[in-house]
Amino acid sequence: MDNWSTVILITAGLFAVAGLAVFALQSRREGERRAARRSAGLAVLGLALLALALVLPPAVQTVLALLLGVGVALAALLVSLPIGHVAAGHDTPQDRVDERETMFARARLKPGSPEYAAYYTHHPEHQAIDERIRALPGLLSPSSPKAHPLHFAAAEASFLIPGALREWVDGPVAADALTLTPDAATTYLKGLTRYYGARTAGIAALQPYHVYSHVGRGSGEYGAPLTVDDRYALAFTVEMAHALVGAAPDAPTVLETAKEYAVAAQIAVQLAAFIRALGYTARAHIDGNYRVIAPLVARDAGLGEIGRMGLLMTPQLGPRVRLGVVTTDMPLVVDGPTPRPDILDFCRVCKKCAENCPSRAIPFDDRQEIDGALRWQIDSGRCFHYWNVIGTDCGRCMSVCPYAHPDTLPHNVVRWASRHSGFARRVVLRLDDLFYGRQPPPRPAPTWTTVDLADK
Ligand code: SF4
Ligand code: SF4
Structure with a gap:
């Protein structure tokens, strides 16, 4: 040749x-x-x-x-x-979010209760959509169109775990604090997090806007004001199985969602108990019992960016993860945030999640300034309404990303x-x-x- x-x-x-x-x-x-x-x-x-x-x-x-x-x-x-x-920055919220305003907290309000009356007196704009949602079959309902007795039973079984761990998110701290350098503490803690099953882990300096202003669900008194006591937050991701997420919005997806919430809850509770045994405060934030906004903490811990669908977009798996957080006063080395303008630019032109969202809850526009921060904001009422119609947590946006x-x-x-x-x-x-x-x-x-x- x-x-x-x-x-x-x-x-x-x-x-x-x-x-x-x-x-x-x-x-x-x-x-x-x-x-x-x-x-x-x-x-x-x-x-x-x-x-x-x-x-x-x-x-x-x-x-x-x-x-x-x-x-x-x-x-x-x-x-x-x-x-x-895409210019980085302009993405730090100025205000704290009241957890009582989230869809999950609103869904727990009992008609006729003092909390119900008080909430809709202050937020009459939420009442119509919330009443429509309350009239639907609901998540994991056997009468919903996507109902599957095996997958729904398995999902219920997984949701038992964060429920059972709810009171274990916090606890007594050992009297004597072990002296550790921030480097050593961070290396061991991140290694342990991955050893327990997490995919990625990062450390953020805890900010006021990470912490809900008032309790909306989980342990603690409904409506109680929350303070920002800890200095650091460890955020981690657990991977959701590609094979099950692909079936979205059918029932295998909610089976996987529930399982990964259980895994994340177990890891977070174990880590918090470990840190408290070393003599430092630590609080696990798990499904149904968060005090922080996990995607924002994870973003500021360098684990990704907040994408068009409002979820954390990780560089490795996009949105196909669940998150866990542990807040602590144990001195740690802060990782992030690590701006990823490339992910924001991809979301800006892609719009695939918005086109495929069955409830049209995801915006098609560019990021808007909300509470002083540029972001995409999904219509959580539309999304949650759809979940309660079909009986699963949908996940179609995640599966097409x-x-x-x-x-x-x-x-x-x-x-x-x-x-x-x-x-x-x-x-x-x-x-x-x-x-x-x-x-x-x-x-x-x-x-x-x-x-x-x-x-x-
Ligand atoms: S589907 Fe596209 S626009 Fe939506 S989050 Fe994924 S990359 Fe961003
Ligand atoms: S979970 Fe489903 S309904 Fe909700 S935003 Fe994603 S695609 Fe839309």
Whole structure:
């Protein structure tokens, strides 16, 4: 083989075909049928084009190789252009949030109770939507359209765990504090967090806007004012299973949500007990018993950004995580925040969650200034209403998000390119639509979740 252009064509062609073949196999494993079909088809087409190119006259091959080189140079130029720059900052809320105003706290108000009367006297604007929600079958209701006796029973069983741990989030602190350097304490604590099952962990300096202003649910007296006592917050993520999230909004998703809430609760309670045994205050924040706004703490601990759907977008798994937090006065080394303008820019142009949201709860606009901070704010009333109609916690936004693909080599190459180039982010978005679809159907759930029910 003495023609340099032939060598270039063979090398580039085989590289592309091998990449597509690997991607096809990977997609098949992930249950992404459309991506598997399309990448396999493109691999075959690539092989055919390569074979055709090799029988062309050497002069034509030279022209093709030169065109390839020009294409690569042009792509390198476009990738290095400063496209889609989003200025970091302007994302610190000025006010504290009253937990009584959250959908979960409002859903617990009992008609006829003094709390009910007091709340709607101050917030008449919430009464109509809350009454409509109260009239619906409700989350995990056997009469809801997505009801599944096995998945709902398994989800209820998982929700027992944070419920049972509710009174264990806090406790007595050992009399003598072990002397530790912040470095040593942080290294051990983060290592222990991952050892207990967390995916990522980070430390934030606790800020007033992290802490709810008043108790809305969980332990403590409803309506009691909350103070910011601790100096630090450890935030961590636990991964939600890709295979189960893909079935959203069907029942396997709520099965997975409940399980990861249980895992996060167990880790947080264990960590808080560990810290208190060392002689420092520590409070776990778990499902149904938060005193802090977990996504904001996690963002400020350097674990990601708040995306269009209002959830923490992690660089590794996007929104496909659940969060846990432990607040403490144990001296620690603060990690974040670590601004990720690339994630904000991706969300700005993507809008896939907004297009796929069945309740149209996710905004299509750019971030707006709310309480002094730029953010996307979902319509939590619409979202929660939909949950209570169908009986699951939906999760469709999470399942279609291009960042939510598994943490594997092909997806991580894409994540790397998205992080470093605005042009690449726009190409990645088009490719995501091409391979997965702009409105992808729910993925089939694992076979063990699809057993026949005798009475169906
Ligand atoms: S689907 Fe797109 S817009 Fe929505 S959170 Fe994910 S990346 Fe952002
Ligand atoms: S969970 Fe469902 S209803 Fe709620 S914002 Fe996401 S897609 Fe919309």
